[in-house]
Amino acid sequence: MRSVETNYSIRDEIRDYWSMRAASFDESVGHEIFSEAERRGWHRLLRKHLGAGQGRAALDLACGTAVISHLLDxxxxxVTGADWSEDMLARARRKAEARGADIRFVMRDAENTMEPRESYDVITNRHLVWTLVDPSAAFAEWFALLKPGGKLLIVDTNQDATCLGTRIRKAWEKLTGQPNGAGVVTDLAAAERHRRIREQVYFSAMMPAEAVVALLQKAGFVDPVVDRSxxxxxxxxxxxxxxLQGFERLTQDRYAICVTKPTG
Structure with missing residues (x-):
């Protein structure tokens, strides 16, 4: 039987996966913020690399339910929060309305935003880079969106680097048959979709910060800082x-990368 032609792409798969997870997204530690201590930590990190807001224009890419958008606010x-999932954006808008936050939300593909060139002072994203099909094209897009001297801050994880905490968790899961990792997808359909996505994105295996930095530099960014503090x-x-989840979190290779668009 001849296969049916379809225009459904890996980018559509990624969008639909996160739309499916939108309803429970804020229930996970590491997605939403559950303590003032964590909120202070995020504020410190953002100030360290981006400075004070002072009304400067910030684009939070793949904003999800707008956790980072609110920190920037x-x-x-x-702040403009951009996401490709309308379900995520609906929740983000409700949060902003409840807080009375003046955040603009738009539905955008992070690899082709259609936003005006050189219109942002800073761009942020958290746990986005691993989902990119073509990071070189995405980084070129983000470079074009920034004003000269603008900053890009990426927060992500070397996901398949098996740290001590991950090895212990996986051994425990094998012994007990019970998933115990933070953010582990237990729904079988969702887990299968996640597996398909991981096989097709650019960083389908490990994602060391140094590999991300190399691509950023090829896109024209300078002065890279890799911050694991x-x-x-x-x-x-x-x-x-x-x-077990906490020990894994503390031993994973999690990092922030800050780069700059040259002024000249």
């Missing part, structure tokens, strides 16, 4: 997790 940035955030998150 706290610091005085004029995020213990205040991770300790606060670990305190809201099970013992």
């Amino acid at each position: 706290d610091l005085g940035f004029q 995020m213990g205040d955030i991770h300790w606060a998150q670990a305190r809201k997790m099970t013992l």
